[in-house]
Amino acid sequence: MHPLLGVPERQLACAEYIQALEECHARGWIRYLGACNSQRRELVLCLRKERLNRTARNREEAKVRTAKKKEVWAELEREG
Structure with missing residues (x-):
């Protein structure tokens, strides 16, 4: 069973196969x-x-978000 095909991203990426x-x-x-x-x-x-591709992209974005959070927490600990 495939996921829903009505999502615009899928319609662009796999349009020819859906058609x-x-x-x-x-x-x-x-x-x-x-x-x-x-x-x-x-x-x-x-x-x-x-x-x-989406999973890999999300993983990289999560790494960036985690790094930013760690920086903010480290800065807060230095100030406090």
């Missing part, structure tokens, strides 16, 4: 026979790449 899967699903009952599996697989790989 391909939606077009395949629109063809009707053939999707139940596995005809859309390759499109789905490509979408999942794109979403995974996007998630890993």
